[in-house]
Amino acid sequence: MTFPWFGSRKTFAHGIHPPECKDLTRDKGIRRLPFAPHLILPLSQHTGAPAKPIVREGQEVVRGEPIAEPGGFVSVPIHAPVTGIIEKIGLARDARGGMSPAIFIEQYQAANQEILYGAETDIDSLSPAELVKAVQATGVVGLGGAAFPTHVKLALPEGKSVDTVIVNGCECEPFLTTDHRVMIEQVDSIYKGIRVVMRALGAKRAIIGIETNKLDAVEKLRAAIPAGIACAVEAIEAKYPQGAEKMLTKALVDREVPSGGLPIDVGVAVFNVGTLAQIGELLPFRQGLIERVVTVSGTGVRSPGNYLMAIGTPLRFILEQVGFRERECELIFGGPMMGTTIASLDVPVTKGVTGILAIAKDHPLAHRNGRVYPCIKCGACVEACPMHLNPSELGLLARKMEYESMAEQHHLMDCFECGCCSFVCPSNIPLVQYFRVAKAITRERKVSK
Amino acid sequence: MSVGTHAIDIRTSPHIKGQLTTDTIMLHVVYALLPVTAFAVFVFGLSALLMILVTTGTCVLTEHLLCKLSRKQTTVGDYSAVITGLLLALCLPPAFPLWMAVVGGVVSIGLGKALFGGLGMNPFNPALVGRAFLQAAFPVAITTWAPAFWPKVWSIERFTSIMLPTVSLPFMRPESVAAFIQGVSLDGLSGATPLAKMKFEHQATPLIDLFVGMTAGSAGEASAFLIILGGIYLCARKMMNWRVPVSILVTASLVSGAFYLSDPQAYPTPMFMLFSGGLMLGAVFMASDMVGSPMTPLGIWIYGALIGAVTVLIRLKGGLPEGTMYAILLGNACTPLIDNLTQPRIFGARKKAVKQ
Numbered sequence: 001m002t003f004p005w006f007g008s009r010k011t012f013a014h015g016i017h018p019p020e021c022k023d024l025t026r027d028k029g030i031r032r033l034p035f036a037p038h039l040i041l042p043l044s045q046h047t048g049a050p051a052k053p054i055v056r057e058g059q060e061v062v063r064g065e066p067i068a069e070p071g072g073f074v075s076v077p078i079h080a081p082v083t084g085i086i087e088k089i090g091l092a093r094d095a096r097g098g099m100s101p102a103i104f105i106e107q108y109q110a111a112n113q114e115i116l117y118g119a120e121t122d123i124d125s126l127s128p129a130e131l132v133k134a135v136q137a138t139g140v141v142g143l144g145g146a147a148f149p150t151h152v153k154l155a156l157p158e159g160k161s162v163d164t165v166i167v168n169g170c171e172c173e174p175f176l177t178t179d180h181r182v183m184i185e186q187v188d189s190i191y192k193g194i195r196v197v198m199r200a201l202g203a204k205r206a207i208i209g210i211e212t213n214k215l216d217a218v219e220k221l222r223a224a225i226p227a228g229i230a231c232a233v234e235a236i237e238a239k240y241p242q243g244a245e246k247m248l249t250k251a252l253v254d255r256e257v258p259s260g261g262l263p264i265d266v267g268v269a270v271f272n273v274g275t276l277a278q279i280g281e282l283l284p285f286r287q288g289l290i291e292r293v294v295t296v297s298g299t300g301v302r303s304p305g306n307y308l309m310a311i312g313t314p315l316r317f318i319l320e321q322v323g324f325r326e327r328e329c330e331l332i333f334g335g336p337m338m339g340t341t342i343a344s345l346d347v348p349v350t351k352g353v354t355g356i357l358a359i360a361k362d363h364p365l366a367h368r369n370g371r372v373y374p375c376i377k378c379g380a381c382v383e384a385c386p387m388h389l390n391p392s393e394l395g396l397l398a399r400k401m402e403y404e405s406m407a408e409q410h411h412l413m414d415c416f417e418c419g420c421c422s423f424v425c426p427s428n429i430p431l432v433q434y435f436r437v438a439k440a441i442t443r444e445r446k447v448s449k
Numbered sequence: 450m451s452v453g454t455h456a457i458d459i460r461t462s463p464h465i466k467g468q469l470t471t472d473t474i475m476l477h478v479v480y481a482l483l484p485v486t487a488f489a490v491f492v493f494g495l496s497a498l499l500m501i502l503v504t505t506g507t508c509v510l511t512e513h514l515l516c517k518l519s520r521k522q523t524t525v526g527d528y529s530a531v532i533t534g535l536l537l538a539l540c541l542p543p544a545f546p547l548w549m550a551v552v553g554g555v556v557s558i559g560l561g562k563a564l565f566g567g568l569g570m571n572p573f574n575p576a577l578v579g580r581a582f583l584q585a586a587f588p589v590a591i592t593t594w595a596p597a598f599w600p601k602v603w604s605i606e607r608f609t610s611i612m613l614p615t616v617s618l619p620f621m622r623p624e625s626v627a628a629f630i631q632g633v634s635l636d637g638l639s640g641a642t643p644l645a646k647m648k649f650e651h652q653a654t655p656l657i658d659l660f661v662g663m664t665a666g667s668a669g670e671a672s673a674f675l676i677i678l679g680g681i682y683l684c685a686r687k688m689m690n691w692r693v694p695v696s697i698l699v700t701a702s703l704v705s706g707a708f709y710l711s712d713p714q715a716y717p718t719p720m721f722m723l724f725s726g727g728l729m730l731g732a733v734f735m736a737s738d739m740v741g742s743p744m745t746p747l748g749i750w751i752y753g754a755l756i757g758a759v760t761v762l763i764r765l766k767g768g769l770p771e772g773t774m775y776a777i778l779l780g781n782a783c784t785p786l787i788d789n790l791t792q793p794r795i796f797g798a799r800k801k802a803v804k805q
Binding site for chain 1: 458459460461462463464465466467468469470471472473474527566567568569570690739740742743744745746792793794795796797798
């Protein structure tokens with residue numbers, strides 16, 4: 001393979017190069033997973049206010065039918081992923097380990113699971129304000145993991161403007177290949193989605209940023225740029241966390257999002273490529289988000305792959321389908337750098353789940369729970385931190401519980417917990433965990449003041 | 450197929466980990482020091498071997514005992530005490546009395562490291578703290594040099610007998626090394642170091658001797674070649690910051706080059722400066738100690754420049770023939786200040802709104 005961009009590859013400063021481990025699923029086309037007999041749909045599977053149920057127990061629902069309405073502006077509706085009956089509305093285990101309200105659906109095994117809901121619309125006739133409403137009605141949230149309601153990003157605050165839409169096809173987390181497959185298999189939907197967000201924001205151009213480990217996707221998308229939209233496809237260095245929106249903005253348009261700010265402060269809006277593909281697919285038919293592509297990978301899984309699965313599918317069902325090796329392992333929702341470990345097999349896949357990883361204990365990259373040595377001030381974390389913080393110093397302050405100094409003099413709140421510092425630390429210091437605690441305490445103190 | 454019961458591990462992200470750990474880094478520093486150590490034994494004989502074993506043993510033992518005393522898990526397993534022991538031996542004269550070496554080892558670990566809270570907390574390089582203590586306590590013994598026997602002397606006597614000062618009794622005046630030299634050598638073999646010759650007799654030593662290691666001096670100072678080799682190994686494995694030795698050596702050659710150009714008769718060449726004395730060992734293995742050096746790249750350049758310049762100034766203008774030790778200790782002392790002044794600009798901080 002040649003790298004025509006070598007030497008002039010766009011990127012950001014610092015960051016790390018963890019082994020990619022993407023070969024397990026890179027070339028596996030998207031396959032549909034069977035529908036699980038019972039689905040669990042948490043009411044809060046996005047950032048913002050939880051959705052409000054609009055169904056009652058025992059009610060029959062059709063695949064694609066809305067079953068919960070948004071609980072506010074920063075909230076989205078939830079749609080029934082299968083034709084079936086509402087079993088109950090009650091508490092369910094969530095990925096964080098606690099219990100949260102959810103709608104339980106029992107699937108009709110005999111139903112043909114055709115999507116009957118929706119109405120074809122001409123999206124070009126909609127005004128930007130109507131587009132925002134229409135996007136909210138699809139229930140689409142950031143599918144790259146953040147699960148932030150997409151329509152909120154489309155509604156420009158007073159006095160702000162966006163000139164560039166950045167499409168995030170980096171997928172810098174090891175193991176994950178969800179976006180990679182989407183970029184190869186859903187090219188048209190992606191461009192439809194780009195057209196929608198560009199129109200809603202009044203943006204002049206769009207740039208698709210893809211890491212150099214996915215050159216096939218670069219070629220595919222570049223060849224398919226439709227006439228009439230100013231869109232560029234850029235190959236950027238494969239480096240973690242290239243897909244963080246601040247890093248990506250820096251790499252592609254060389255603008256630094258100010259500390260504590262958002263990309264919109266520099267005239268940029270960043271969308272995950274999978275999110276746009278869903279908007280492009282759902283919006284013309286006014287349908288709702290009911291399924292997503294999830295990479296199921298890791299050494300603990302028998303048949304790794306990229307599966308299209310109904311939202312709400314419980315983890316236990318997925319593992320039964322793909323085969324779970326009888327080994328001690330760690331189950332992760334999301335990528336290995338920023339994902340969450342799952343303690344229960346009854347947790348369902350939600351809109352923000354990009355991957356399900358089963359990393360066996362004997363994996364060469366697995367966390368060994370090694371002895372924590374004192375900080376030897378090697379500076380590896382300083383050279384890794386994409387926000388140019390000093391994790392070593394922050395870590396020492398955290399040990400002394402000097403949270404105020406961390407926040408005020410050492411820019412603690414700029415940390416977005418990418419995990420680079422913990423990954424490189426030779427002394428096995430759990431830096432990110434320290435910062436998570438320190439950030440939570442700082443936020444609490446700010447509220448109580 | 451049922452999923453059954455499993456042990457599921459729970460932790461916070463990140464769930465994968467780079468596999469380079471502190472003890473591995475330390476172990477590889479030991480590996481990098483081994484050729485230098487072996488050559489020291491080859492050149493200086495049995496006395497050097499004994500001293501290396503004694504300082505390393507003392508350091509490891511002191512570390513272990515102090516951990517036990519403070520009721521902590523022993524930290525011997527991280528190999529940092531071994532490095533301190535080796536470095537201490539390598540920067541002492543080969544015929545140094547063993548009982549003094551024991552004192553040096555105890556001071557290195559006890560005063561230089563454990564007192565500050567152990568690994569990672571020591572502001573100064575522990576081996577240099579030990580050496581500075583010995584320099585102050587035993588100024589004569591520490592400047593009593595044995596000559597390099599190889600290759601001028603082919604006799605294997607250096608491996609079969611011990612130089613007399615090595616076994617001198619505690620608190621007694623050490624024997625002279627001269628008698629031993631007389632016994633094994635031809636005429637013209639002197640224990641004066643190249644730097645001392647330069648300073649007090651204005652007599653230069655051939656560069657090749659310095660490079661290969663055929664000169665009198667501390668046990669590990671001899672071969673610049675092997676030291677550089679070890680340094681390259683560590684840098685290539687990313688276990689050492691290459692900026693430290695590079696900045697020190699570049700500054701030292703620039704400063705001494707300026708002196709040399711101002712008066713070629715009075716001052717030695719920059720090449721002589723680089724390859725003589727402890728500069729190479731200090732730059733590659735002591736100043737690069739991660740704990741005592743700054744963390745930011747700019748900070749490291751400043752730190753290295755400071756050490757390089759001070760070393761040359763002490764050598765040329767100070768009262769001592771050698772200044773590497775004090776220069777590095779001074780650099781260590783400045784590290785917190787340098788670190789404070791060179792904090793990187795946070796991403797997105799204090800920047801005016803970008804033009805749109």
